[in-house]
Amino acid sequence: MQTKGKHRLIDIRHLTDSTYVLQMERNGLQFDAGQHILLGAAGDLNQREYSIYSGNRDEYLEVLIKEVDDGDVSKKLKNITIGDYLQVEGPLGYFRLDTKLVPDKKFLFISSGTGIAPFHSMVKSHPELDYTVLHGVRYGYEGYERSHYDKNRYIQCTSGDETGHFHGRVTDYLKAHPIDNSTICYFCGNFKMIREAMDILEKKGIPHHQLHAEVYF
Amino acid sequence: MNEPKTVAFKTLGCRLNLYETDALAAEFVRKNYKIVDFGEPADLYVINTCTVTNQSDQKSRREINVAHKANAHGVTIVTGCMATNYKEQLEKNEAIDYVVDNQHKTSVLAVAEAHFNGELVDINHFDANLFNYSPADTTFHTRSLIKIQDGCDNFCTFCIIPKVRGRATSRPPEDIFENIKTVIAYGYKEIVLTGVNLGRYQHGAYDFERLTEEILEIPGDFRVRISSIEPDGYSESFFRLFNHPKLTPHLHICLQSGSEEILLKMRRMYTARFFKDMAIKLQQMHPGFNLTTDIIVGFPGETDDQFGETLEMMKTIGFGHVHTFKYSVRKGTRAERMEGQVASHEKTQRSEEVRKLADEMKLSFRTSFIGKTQRVLVEKIRDDGTASGYGEHYVPVVIREHGLTANTFYDVMIEDILAGDEPTLTGTRVVETN
Ligand SMILES: Cc1cc2nc3c(=O)[nH]c(=O)nc-3n(C[C@H](O)[C@H](O)[C@H](O)COP(=O)(O)OP(=O)(O)OC[C@H]3O[C@@H](n4cnc5c(N)ncnc54)[C@H](O)[C@@H]3O)c2cc1C
Numbered sequence: 001m002q003t004k005g006k007h008r009l010i011d012i013r014h015l016t017d018s019t020y021v022l023q024m025e026r027n028g029l030q031f032d033a034g035q036h037i038l039l040g041a042a043g044d045l046n047q048r049e050y051s052i053y054s055g056n057r058d059e060y061l062e063v064l065i066k067e068v069d070d071g072d073v074s075k076k077l078k079n080i081t082i083g084d085y086l087q088v089e090g091p092l093g094y095f096r097l098d099t100k101l102v103p104d105k106k107f108l109f110i111s112s113g114t115g116i117a118p119f120h121s122m123v124k125s126h127p128e129l130d131y132t133v134l135h136g137v138r139y140g141y142e143g144y145e146r147s148h149y150d151k152n153r154y155i156q157c158t159s160g161d162e163t164g165h166f167h168g169r170v171t172d173y174l175k176a177h178p179i180d181n182s183t184i185c186y187f188c189g190n191f192k193m194i195r196e197a198m199d200i201l202e203k204k205g206i207p208h209h210q211l212h213a214e215v216y217f
Numbered sequence: 218m219n220e221p222k223t224v225a226f227k228t229l230g231c232r233l234n235l236y237e238t239d240a241l242a243a244e245f246v247r248k249n250y251k252i253v254d255f256g257e258p259a260d261l262y263v264i265n266t267c268t269v270t271n272q273s274d275q276k277s278r279r280e281i282n283v284a285h286k287a288n289a290h291g292v293t294i295v296t297g298c299m300a301t302n303y304k305e306q307l308e309k310n311e312a313i314d315y316v317v318d319n320q321h322k323t324s325v326l327a328v329a330e331a332h333f334n335g336e337l338v339d340i341n342h343f344d345a346n347l348f349n350y351s352p353a354d355t356t357f358h359t360r361s362l363i364k365i366q367d368g369c370d371n372f373c374t375f376c377i378i379p380k381v382r383g384r385a386t387s388r389p390p391e392d393i394f395e396n397i398k399t400v401i402a403y404g405y406k407e408i409v410l411t412g413v414n415l416g417r418y419q420h421g422a423y424d425f426e427r428l429t430e431e432i433l434e435i436p437g438d439f440r441v442r443i444s445s446i447e448p449d450g451y452s453e454s455f456f457r458l459f460n461h462p463k464l465t466p467h468l469h470i471c472l473q474s475g476s477e478e479i480l481l482k483m484r485r486m487y488t489a490r491f492f493k494d495m496a497i498k499l500q501q502m503h504p505g506f507n508l509t510t511d512i513i514v515g516f517p518g519e520t521d522d523q524f525g526e527t528l529e530m531m532k533t534i535g536f537g538h539v540h541t542f543k544y545s546v547r548k549g550t551r552a553e554r555m556e557g558q559v560a561s562h563e564k565t566q567r568s569e570e571v572r573k574l575a576d577e578m579k580l581s582f583r584t585s586f587i588g589k590t591q592r593v594l595v596e597k598i599r600d601d602g603t604a605s606g607y608g609e610h611y612v613p614v615v616i617r618e619h620g621l622t623a624n625t626f627y628d629v630m631i632e633d634i635l636a637g638d639e640p641t642l643t644g645t646r647v648v649e650t651n
Pocket residue numbers: 036048049050051052063064065066067068070071072073074075093113114115117214215216217554555
């Protein structure tokens with residue numbers, strides 16, 4: 001059931017200089033992990049889509065946002081004060097797990113930057129999930145709340161330094177490693193990464209109905 | 218007795234708008250209004266606008282001027298998607314009396330009545346309801362359009378529809394069944410299921426497949442057509458429904474681009490590969506199936522090679538008809554903020570290339586019907602006494618015989634094709650079925 005309303009900001013966690021988590025009241029909003037909301041400061045006509053970062057059993061609602069240099073909403077939301085209201089509409093979208101497959105299948109989550117957000121929600125919402133998260137960032141310090149993932153299931157790919165588990169892009173990682181053809185693969189982030197990653201996996205023989213993408217930009 | 222008031226309607230854009238105008242017009246007739254042609258002097262003008270491209274905005278504005286010229290003292294109500302998108306701007310236009318957004322479109326008659334009664338009209342005091350249209354007994358068409366769904370949650374980066382039509386909402390199945398039974402009782406022989414994103418129909422346990430399946434089981438001599446549909450939201454098992462004699466073998470599935478990269482940038486919910494496999498499967502399951510599509514050329518960043526991929530895809534699939542759109546920036550969409558906007562002359566050239574190829578494919582597809590039969594629903598008797606209508610594949614047919622009756626099915630042997638912009642099949646009756 002979709003709702004549209006004002007949610008009070010409870011907390012803001014600054015994970016890096018530019019990336020932060022907004023924690024707000026949930027107000028009963030029901031969602032499937034992977035879905036997104038439309039979000040803006042209350043009273044501001046400009047809203048943007050943000051994947052829900054929190055799990056579907058959490059009492060609050062969270063989003064993970066990167067402040068973009070020439071951006072509008074991502075900048076404004078960074079400066080919002082605790083106690084202020086946010087305009088929230090949702091949940092929206094069809095990027096979600098086929099829960100029938102959760103008990104028996106392996107899931108590979110391929111993300112760049114804040115594209116890890118929906119996977120954070122999926123992992124938190126389905127503790128039984130057999131997953132691996134591939135997280136592509138420039139530098140190791142961008143492993144946003146990596147302790148929230150099982151350390152054997154989180155693989156950070158850093159292209160700008162060698163502090164990650166793998167030095168290079170997620171696409172380099174995918175090329176260099178075998179992937180079981182029955183794996184269900186989800187992609188989230190910028191379209192270039194998704195395009196290349198999908199291509200690599202298709203060439204490795206993963207049927208395209210097992211590939212699911214959420215494009216941020 | 219007072220002379221009945223006259224009302225003129227103009228509809229721009231999609232089938233959903235056609236449906237909504239039909240339903241509104243029928244309500245006005247029931248209230249004793251007389252419908253006159255648009256452009257003639259009338260007491261009231263209702264313009265149901267579209268805003269999907271810049272061109273639609275321009276056309277909508279032109280029609281508002283046409284109404285104003287025809288009778289500057291008439292009341293003009295502007296509704297539909299442009300009215301929703303540019304509400305405040307239009308409210309300042311002195312040629313317009315009322316701007317009624319999509320949420321309040323069902324209240325157009327009530328707004329008009331309140332106005333003629335001399336009441337002060339505040340649109341927001343009327344009910345906001347997307348489906349509260351009563352079935353139309355007489356419409357501007359032979360087919361009865363049935364609205365089953367409104368709005369869209371896909372948020373494709375080029376598209377303004379989620380802003381103006383709102384979130385995806387499905388009409389309760391019982392209302393739909395009731396509506397269909399009523400229009401069949403009125404004598405309609407073809408119903409067209411209409412909505413913004415039909416494949417995402419979901420109401421309780423009903424998805425689009427189950428809904429369609431049950432509609433096909435409604436008794437009566439009628440056929441069912443599905444209007445434009447997105448490629449996502451239903452599974453392949455849906456295609457088996459086309460074995461049912463009542464479901465016409467035609468689907469308009471929007472491809473938009475044959476380039477994987479452009480589809481991702483558009484945030485479409487499928488890949489080019491998926492679309493191709495699905496189309497081929499459908500054509501194999503139902504030979505001769507009429508698959509038609511929409512294509513957008515000149516999306517931001519579209520290179521020559523990516524455009525070439527679209528042309529290749531068209532050739533591989535062989536569409537029966539292609540509706541080409543030159544990409545136009547819609548304010549507030551994600552694509553508006555993208556780099557690499559394509560020059561206008563380039564878009565025009567690409568759209569011309571698509572059109573040429575599409576015309577060739579259309580002629581070849583339609584020619585393939587020669588020597589086969591089509592069940593034609595006659596829509597009108599032409600001036601020369603012959604009859605015209607559409608076969609089940611949604612291809613226009615002229616039956617070269619006299620004395621036939623409109624709104625009747627005839628099985629026709631296709632003998633020839635009349636070339637032209639809209640290649641039309643011609644033939645003679647095999648057996649009279651009615
Ligand atoms: C379904 C969906 C879910 C999304 N979820 C998230 C999310 O969980 N977290 C998030 O940070 N963003 C997310 N985004 C992107 C988000 O909606 C905004 O576009 C982003 O926050 C920038 O907004 P803005 O108004 O500041 O600038 P905009 O004018 O929207 O964007 C300016 C430019 O910034 C770049 N950009 C956009 N998003 C990002 C990003 N995340 N990282 C780096 N560069 C970017 C693009 O090149 C874009 O053209 C999502 C987008 C979609 C479509």
